[in-house]
Amino acid sequence: MRQAVVDLWGEDGLHAVARALPKNIRDATLDVPIIAEEWLPATAAMAWFEAVWEGGAQRKGELFGAFVDRQTEVGFGRVRRLLLSYATPPLVIARATKLWRDDNSAGELVAIPDTLNRVIVELRDHVYATTPLARLTITEFLRCVLRRCRARNVTGSGVLRDDGSLRMQFTWTNA
Numbered sequence: 779m780r781q782a783v784v785d786l787w788g789e790d791g792l793h794a795v796a797r798a799l800p801k802n803i804r805d806a807t808l809d810v811p812i813i814a815e816e817w818l819p820a821t822a823a824m825a826w827f828e829a830v831w832e833g834g835a836q837r838k839g840e841l842f843g844a845f846v847d848r849q850t851e852v853g854f855g856r857v858r859r860l861l862l863s864y865a866t867p868p869l870v871i872a873r874a875t876k877l878w879r880d881d882n883s884a885g886e887l888v889a890i891p892d893t894l895n896r897v898i899v900e901l902r903d904h905v906y907a908t909t910p911l912a913r914l915t916i917t918e919f920l921r922c923v924l925r926r927c928r929a930r931n932v933t934g935s936g937v938l939r940d941d942g943s944l945r946m947q948f949t950w951t952n953a
Contacts, residue, residue, distance in 0.1 A: 794833035
């Protein structure tokens, strides 16, 4: 996340985000290298989202969306980006549950193809469904993933359900 902030807003943006991070999260994630094999706890990621929203993005949806897009790009690595560039949305959707499990130790992500160019995605029992900013972040992240797999004009929206799950809908046109 650090790299995405620096890429978008430079060191000044990183300082603004750092000021907005809780001290324990700042100490654990900002000034020490994060080893790729270690997972960042979802609560730490959520603190980063809040800090970026307040700091670098200045509470502007379009700037926060640019952060999520850049973080998706930086976080995926070259091999995964290359594979996504050859994939189609239906292929990614079919593998969504497994892809979620590869990167997350909690919650359940279920993708339900609705039509040729629309999918319903449900996120259950995960902290990313608990706050408006976390819901915006996961919806934007999944929209960015679909954009990387030859989908165009991707739109996404999410609704919190009574059971606490997040139900998202994505539509796109084919490249």
